[in-house]
Amino acid sequence: MSEDRVTITPLTDGPLEVKGAVRINASDGTDIREADSVYLCRCGASHKKPYCDGSHKKDGFISTVEA
Ligand code: FES
Numbered sequence: 361m362s363e364d365r366v367t368i369t370p371l372t373d374g375p376l377e378v379k380g381a382v383r384i385n386a387s388d389g390t391d392i393r394e395a396d397s398v399y400l401c402r403c404g405a406s407h408k409k410p411y412c413d414g415s416h417k418k419d420g421f422i423s424t425v426e427a
Pocket residue numbers: 374375376400401402403404405406411412413414415416417
């Protein structure tokens with residue numbers, strides 16, 4: 361397995377955990393962040409999309425895809 365591989369794991373009742381060197385782009389292609397790991401919202405409640413801000417806990421998000 362390559363060390364450069366990015367792994368995406370849906371956390372139970374939480375965000376997508378993205379581990380590996382990633383670049384997040386805006387819709388116009390502009391780089392907005394580079395990181396070795398990020399947590400992406402999949403509940404729709406985050407006030408800092410595309411990132412998880414913990415709002416899934418307050419909103420009682422229940423994932424339908426098991427990790
Ligand atoms: S998954 Fe955490 S705020 Fe949406």
